[in-house]
Amino acid sequence: MLRTTLAGLRAHRLRLLLTGLAITLGVAFVSGTFVLTDMMGASVSRQLAGSADRFDVIVLPGESEEGAERTEDPAIPADVLAEVGAVPGVAAAAGEIVAQTPLLDADGRAIGFMPTYGVSLPADPELLRYPVVEGTVPTADDEVALDTGTAEDTGFAVGDRVEVLDADQERHGFTVTGLIDLGANAMAAIGGGVGFAPATAERMAGGGDFAEIHVLGAGGDPAELRDAVAAALGGGYEVVTGAERAAALVEASGGDNQVLAIGLLLFALVALFVAGLVIYNTFTILVAQRTRELALLRCVGAERAQVFGAVLLEAAVVGLLASAVGVAAGIGLGAGGYAALSAVQGDTPIAPVIGWHTVLVGLVAGTVVTVVAALLPARRATTIAPVAALRSQPETDEGRRAGAVRIGLAALFAAGGTALTWYGIVLGTGGTLEPGMLLVAAGGIVSFLGVLAIGPNLVAGLVRLLGWAPARLLGVPTRLAVANTRRNPRRAATTTVALTVGVTLITLFAVVTASLRASYDQALEDRYPVDVLAQPQMSAEGAIPREVAAGLRADPAVRSVVEVRSAEARLDGTEQRVAALDGAELADIATGAVAGDPAGLGPGTVAVAEDVAAAEGLSVGDTVALDGGGGTGELTVVAVLEPMDLPVPGVVLAGTDFDRYFGADHPAERLLVSSADREDSSAAEAAVSGALAELPAIQVQTVDVMRQEMTAALDQLLLVMAGLVGLAVVIALFGIANTLTLSVVERTRESAMLRALGLTRGQLRRMLLVEAVLISVIGALIGVVLGVVFGWAAVVTAFTSTMSGEVLTTVPAGQIGVFLAVAALAGVLASVLPARRAARDSVVAALAGE
Amino acid sequence: MDLPTRTGPDPAPVRPAPDPGPSAAPAVSARRLVKTYGSGEAAVRALDGVDVDFAAGAFTAIMGPSGSGKSTLMHCLAGLDTVTSGSVLLGGTELTGLSDKRLTRLRRDRVGFVFQSFNLLPTLTAEQNILLPLDIAGRRVDRARFEGVVATVGLADRLSHRPAQLSGGQQQRVAVARALVARPEVVFADEPTGNLDSRSGAEVLGFLRESVRTLGQTIVMVTHDPVAASYADRVVFLRDGAFVDELSGPTAESVLDRLKRLES
Numbered sequence A: 001m002l003r004t005t006l007a008g009l010r011a012h013r014l015r016l017l018l019t020g021l022a023i024t025l026g027v028a029f030v031s032g033t034f035v036l037t038d039m040m041g042a043s044v045s046r047q048l049a050g051s052a053d054r055f056d057v058i059v060l061p062g063e064s065e066e067g068a069e070r071t072e073d074p075a076i077p078a079d080v081l082a083e084v085g086a087v088p089g090v091a092a093a094a095g096e097i098v099a100q101t102p103l104l105d106a107d108g109r110a111i112g113f114m115p116t117y118g119v120s121l122p123a124d125p126e127l128l129r130y131p132v133v134e135g136t137v138p139t140a141d142d143e144v145a146l147d148t149g150t151a152e153d154t155g156f157a158v159g160d161r162v163e164v165l166d167a168d169q170e171r172h173g174f175t176v177t178g179l180i181d182l183g184a185n186a187m188a189a190i191g192g193g194v195g196f197a198p199a200t201a202e203r204m205a206g207g208g209d210f211a212e213i214h215v216l217g218a219g220g221d222p223a224e225l226r227d228a229v230a231a232a233l234g235g236g237y238e239v240v241t242g243a244e245r246a247a248a249l250v251e252a253s254g255g256d257n258q259v260l261a262i263g264l265l266l267f268a269l270v271a272l273f274v275a276g277l278v279i280y281n282t283f284t285i286l287v288a289q290r291t292r293e294l295a296l297l298r299c300v301g302a303e304r305a306q307v308f309g310a311v312l313l314e315a316a317v318v319g320l321l322a323s324a325v326g327v328a329a330g331i332g333l334g335a336g337g338y339a340a341l342s343a344v345q346g347d348t349p350i351a352p353v354i355g356w357h358t359v360l361v362g363l364v365a366g367t368v369v370t371v372v373a374a375l376l377p378a379r380r381a382t383t384i385a386p387v388a389a390l391r392s393q394p395e396t397d398e399g400r401r402a403g404a405v406r407i408g409l410a411a412l413f414a415a416g417g418t419a420l421t422w423y424g425i426v427l428g429t430g431g432t433l434e435p436g437m438l439l440v441a442a443g444g445i446v447s448f449l450g451v452l453a454i455g456p457n458l459v460a461g462l463v464r465l466l467g468w469a470p471a472r473l474l475g476v477p478t479r480l481a482v483a484n485t486r487r488n489p490r491r492a493a494t495t496t497v498a499l500t501v502g503v504t505l506i507t508l509f510a511v512v513t514a515s516l517r518a519s520y521d522q523a524l525e526d527r528y529p530v531d532v533l534a535q536p537q538m539s540a541e542g543a544i545p546r547e548v549a550a551g552l553r554a555d556p557a558v559r560s561v562v563e564v565r566s567a568e569a570r571l572d573g574t575e576q577r578v579a580a581l582d583g584a585e586l587a588d589i590a591t592g593a594v595a596g597d598p599a600g601l602g603p604g605t606v607a608v609a610e611d612v613a614a615a616e617g618l619s620v621g622d623t624v625a626l627d628g629g630g631g632t633g634e635l636t637v638v639a640v641l642e643p644m645d646l647p648v649p650g651v652v653l654a655g656t657d658f659d660r661y662f663g664a665d666h667p668a669e670r671l672l673v674s675s676a677d678r679e680d681s682s683a684a685e686a687a688v689s690g691a692l693a694e695l696p697a698i699q700v701q702t703v704d705v706m707r708q709e710m711t712a713a714l715d716q717l718l719l720v721m722a723g724l725v726g727l728a729v730v731i732a733l734f735g736i737a738n739t740l741t742l743s744v745v746e747r748t749r750e751s752a753m754l755r756a757l758g759l760t761r762g763q764l765r766r767m768l769l770v771e772a773v774l775i776s777v778i779g780a781l782i783g784v785v786l787g788v789v790f791g792w793a794a795v796v797t798a799f800t801s802t803m804s805g806e807v808l809t810t811v812p813a814g815q816i817g818v819f820l821a822v823a824a825l826a827g828v829l830a831s832v833l834p835a836r837r838a839a840r841d842s843v844v845a846a847l848a849g850e
Numbered sequence B: 001m002d003l004p005t006r007t008g009p010d011p012a013p014v015r016p017a018p019d020p021g022p023s024a025a026p027a028v029s030a031r032r033l034v035k036t037y038g039s040g041e042a043a044v045r046a047l048d049g050v051d052v053d054f055a056a057g058a059f060t061a062i063m064g065p066s067g068s069g070k071s072t073l074m075h076c077l078a079g080l081d082t083v084t085s086g087s088v089l090l091g092g093t094e095l096t097g098l099s100d101k102r103l104t105r106l107r108r109d110r111v112g113f114v115f116q117s118f119n120l121l122p123t124l125t126a127e128q129n130i131l132l133p134l135d136i137a138g139r140r141v142d143r144a145r146f147e148g149v150v151a152t153v154g155l156a157d158r159l160s161h162r163p164a165q166l167s168g169g170q171q172q173r174v175a176v177a178r179a180l181v182a183r184p185e186v187v188f189a190d191e192p193t194g195n196l197d198s199r200s201g202a203e204v205l206g207f208l209r210e211s212v213r214t215l216g217q218t219i220v221m222v223t224h225d226p227v228a229a230s231y232a233d234r235v236v237f238l239r240d241g242a243f244v245d246e247l248s249g250p251t252a253e254s255v256l257d258r259l260k261r262l263e264s
């Protein structure tokens, strides 16, 4: 029996190849993910380790004490460096200063989402922990180095003049001397960075405190030196060897990579699932086509178990071979992908990292998926009666109606999926986000199983519906194609549903991004007519003197200005950030009130956000005690506010009260400006920029630009998702091509007969083309429906409670139209090879059959 | 689903009505027909200079031992296969040298086929199968002709059945009806009764015979069964790819007799 199977496999190498391709692609995704993320991890580890293990000893600020509130980043006082330098056995030591020093753009305004960090760079190359990529390390007072990523983002290059703000927001001019990869610095890695000579850094930071002190020994044992330094400094600092620090950094860095790996593997799993569907279908068809062969085996005495084993063995061999090829392809793909990424980012290339899991998981996953997918077909093979060897006219299973089991199963899945999704939506809209999303996802999967169960009926129905008009209008080939698609509803359904998986996911992402965009746009429109925002960068603090707003109010380009002033205060004893607005302003920008009237905010009253009200147990009419820096008093709650989109603290006082508690000259942290010209806010933007000319740390953004940035970001997100789902779609297309090819083989005699009766080669090809397009369009249609429904569910679940304002579920008809068109086109592509195969046969040879 | 009877532009090609008399010009004729398969050492000369005419309005059987070239001859005459040399005339059209497209058209418009098995599309009903050639050609259905043919082959109550629901004999009768309904110049049949029991076979042959008598149909049938051949007006004998003999007004005995002589 084993020999028969292997001989069969050898005889059908092409069939094996087609079958295996689906698995190969899925496995390549899995292995490629491992290789890519392993290499990224290795590269980051190398960089981090390299930045630490070059030193013998590193001194870090002491751990902040358990429970103590950390008001500032812990730092090492400047004089500690001298103490460290005096320890016997220390050859050299340098302290690293790290401080927010915002880099300005050509217009003299802070650049980037966050302020850049300034880092001191020692002149001694032995003590420099970052790689110099281009140029030299700054040594003079007016020299600066840029992080490679920052240079990439800003477009500055070696030789350019740049301006950087110091800790007191004073501007300083510098010449760029070099590009340095500051990626090993945790702060600069996020916000971007600039590097200074140590003395310049001290001046820019407004002090010489260190984030770390790096020590080179005179050649002794690092551990001994560590103990010596620790003893010399007494307690209060963490003193470690460079190697220990390197190990800790590497360990801490694994997280990001793992998240990426899990994300990619989820998509790989989808691809493998689709590959499983394709394999299942292929084996089902093969078993059907080999009915005579298998029946003959049974005639000559093969037992059921032997037939079962033969089919599974074939699957295992195909699966293993295809997986091996997939692992190899994945290694190439992952390494190539990493090389492309590192080339873009200017990183140094590294050798491919091939872990045992890359090979093992790939092989096992691919083989197991193949064998599991072949289980049902193998079981079906055992039910072939020996007499089947003698049948002549080929049968169709069109007459088979959905079994009660199948319908029952589908109903069960549908009910279960709906219930799970519904409960998920209820949880999500109620604010219990994560379980809600998980339930919706589970609901989606269960519903999909329902579609899988009812697939044959669904697809047959859709073929009837969609094929009706074309069959009538487009002539014989189309009519025959529609009939062919209906001849094996199960086969058509499995082929179709494989494509549905990918289209569902893409549609879902499209609905989510379109809904986010629409809701965001709507929120921007609804809101207080803000056209221009002036605010500090993230994690930076802004102080806009009150004269700025007063001046802007007089500007004809500006219609109105809201100053957001805020300060820390104690509200009934709890620390809260309080803001000042007047009633009309608040009524304008508030999304709405849960209770009370925001417009009623005046002296002696306070409006609180819903979450603050809930935490403090406040409702309209209650009085609260406020303890500001400049005084205390009692205030009455006039309104409980819905969450706001705008960055306004949760406790709002009238301006006059705020002045009393915190001083009339307490600056604003941001300005919300509306333009006199509602269509074009550029004049208002220019006015705001002009008014803030002396405050370069404050960024000025128009809402239009923010909207465009959001749109671009969402488009990019959708593109990445589509790319990741793309492989599942490609596998499904192989499935369509595979099914068609096998059908063509099966229908060789039929095609010959049609040709004898006068069907031209072109018509024969057209028939297969229509079959493929019909299958792919139906698959895509089902996917679009599922994607829209679950996209809606996901949007409602995830955003109702998290997004202020209304959530607008939007179906991007244009994008969905594109998906359908691409599916149809893909169907055309999938039909090319089978159609050529069908048209190639000479009529006489095909009539001869077998 | 039912296929519509027809759509699209028509017109049926205008052809001379089949001439009833065997004395008229032949419907199909082959001259010095040679067909070789393969090349070099392995070359098989399946047809080795065949000269034969098939009279219009007559039922001719082609007989000969297995491997004598009967099917090959039929394929060449019907425009299913290309010839190596020689010529085939079908109703005055020279087939050799025609492109695949022209041959396809010719088969579609002027020739009918009945094969030994797998004659029907499993996805279509009997009626749809019968109308398939007209459908492919985009020709209007002559309902009277259709009903006449269907009645002749006794399929009136089986029209909505699928092939899988029909017996072998019924399937072949559908195939015969299909071959006749488009009024082809010639119907070619390759062992049409090879897979049937003798009663069903006799029925099918009876219909073929009947269509020659009442409709003036020209039929060329390949068979190795002397009883089947006895339904024909004339039998031509092949051996080793060459025309060797013929017999008019055959009976099963006379055919058998002639075959025995050929094989000796």
Ligand SMILES: Nc1ncnc2c1ncn2[C@@H]1O[C@H](COP(=O)(O)OP(=O)(O)O)[C@@H](O)[C@H]1O
Pocket (backbone or CB within 6 Å): B037, B038, B044, B045, B046, B064, B065, B066, B067, B068, B069, B070, B071, B072, B073
């Ligand atoms: N496609 C082919 N390739 C090679 N030889 C063939 C082919 N078809 C038929 N032959 C050979 O041509 C000869 C005639 O075949 P055929 O016409 O089928 O005979 P018949 O129908 O009389 O039994 C046989 O020797 C056969 O082996």
Ligand SMILES: [Mg+2]
Pocket (backbone or CB within 6 Å): B070, B071, B072
């Ligand atoms: Mg033959």
